[in-house]
Amino acid sequence: MNLTNKTIFITGAASGIGRECLTAYVREGARVSVLDRDENALNELKAQFGTEVLLAFTGDVRVKEDIKAAIEKTVAAFGDLHVIHNNAGIASPSKPLDETSEEEWDSLFEINLKSVYYTTKYGLEYLKQTRGNILNTSSLVSEIGQENHAAYAATKGGMSTLTKAMALDYAPFGIRVNAVCPAGVWTPMLRKWAGEQPNTGEIEQYLDEIHPLGYCPGGDVIADAAVFLISDSARFVTGCIMPVSGGAELGYRR
Ligand SMILES: NC(=O)c1ccc[n+]([C@@H]2O[C@H](COP(=O)([O-])OP(=O)(O)OC[C@H]3O[C@@H](n4cnc5c(N)ncnc54)[C@H](O)[C@@H]3O)[C@@H](O)[C@H]2O)c1
Numbered sequence: 069m070n071l072t073n074k075t076i077f078i079t080g081a082a083s084g085i086g087r088e089c090l091t092a093y094v095r096e097g098a099r100v101s102v103l104d105r106d107e108n109a110l111n112e113l114k115a116q117f118g119t120e121v122l123l124a125f126t127g128d129v130r131v132k133e134d135i136k137a138a139i140e141k142t143v144a145a146f147g148d149l150h151v152i153h154n155n156a157g158i159a160s161p162s163k164p165l166d167e168t169s170e171e172e173w174d175s176l177f178e179i180n181l182k183s184v185y186y187t188t189k190y191g192l193e194y195l196k197q198t199r200g201n202i203l204n205t206s207s208l209v210s211e212i213g214q215e216n217h218a219a220y221a222a223t224k225g226g227m228s229t230l231t232k233a234m235a236l237d238y239a240p241f242g243i244r245v246n247a248v249c250p251a252g253v254w255t256p257m258l259r260k261w262a263g264e265q266p267n268t269g270e271i272e273q274y275l276d277e278i279h280p281l282g283y284c285p286g287g288d289v290i291a292d293a294a295v296f297l298i299s300d301s302a303r304f305v306t307g308c309i310m311p312v313s314g315g316a317e318l319g320y321r322r
Pocket of ligand 1: 130156249
């Protein structure tokens with residue numbers, strides 16, 4: 069087991085990629101604490117894993133008090149903190165910038181990016197004590213852009229650049245900072261997104277075809293990469309923006 073006795077705080081792990089990561093972290097021997105706004109799904113997780121290895125906090129990553137309280141209660145219960153995984157995110161709306169409302173822009177930036185500011189503010193001192201690390205769930209769109217998703221792509225571009233800047237700032241403390249970049253991964257978010265696209269009937273084939281490896285995966289592929297990046301096996305890896313994308317960024321298209 070790669071994560072024995074590690075304490076991991078993850079946001080947005082009641083569903084999708086985060087839930088797969090949480091499951092993998094527990095399997096690898098970690099104690100996990102999750103902050104998510106979906107209380108029902110958190111109750112399912114608590115019943116599944118039990119309080120010895122899982123703490124679950126209902127809250128909103130836009131609310132700094134929720135993040136502060138969750139991190140402090142995590143350290144009080146488990147005694148330490150080794151990893152912060154910033155995973156919570158939204159992808160809507162599917163719009164170019166001029167059609168995006170100010171409220172939509174602010175919501176995307178607060179959930180996808182400003183939340184990292186809060187988790188760092190309230191968690192960094194604990195990571196210094198353990199020479200821990202930070203993992204960000206970014207997106208391949210941070211590298212290649214995405215049509216009709218300007219604000220979302222901007223949040224992920226910010227996430228990937230922030231990852232590199234934080235890696236430099238916190239390296240003197242032995243704290244590594246990395247990001248995983250999925251292309252498409254079947255999760256409730258992607259199902260919702262697929263239903264909102266004009267060509268819904270063709271979307272499954274499209275999502276298979278954007279990945280040269282030939283299929284759109286589940287969150288397990290991200291979880292396996294995440295386990296590596298937060299584990300001591302990646303002890304000399306920092307500032308890495310790792311595509312976990314089946315090669316979606318490679319080659320000429322159209
Ligand atoms: N699914 C994909 O194809 C894909 C591709 C690239 C990047 N990503 C990124 O992966 C991450 C996870 O996405 P997913 O597809 O698993 O989505 P998902 O909707 O299945 O899960 C997201 C989780 O975040 C939680 N969440 C959302 N807003 C929150 C808030 N304000 N406060 C607390 N919790 C909140 C939700 O309740 C949910 O449990 C996101 O950052 C997303 O941008 C996903």
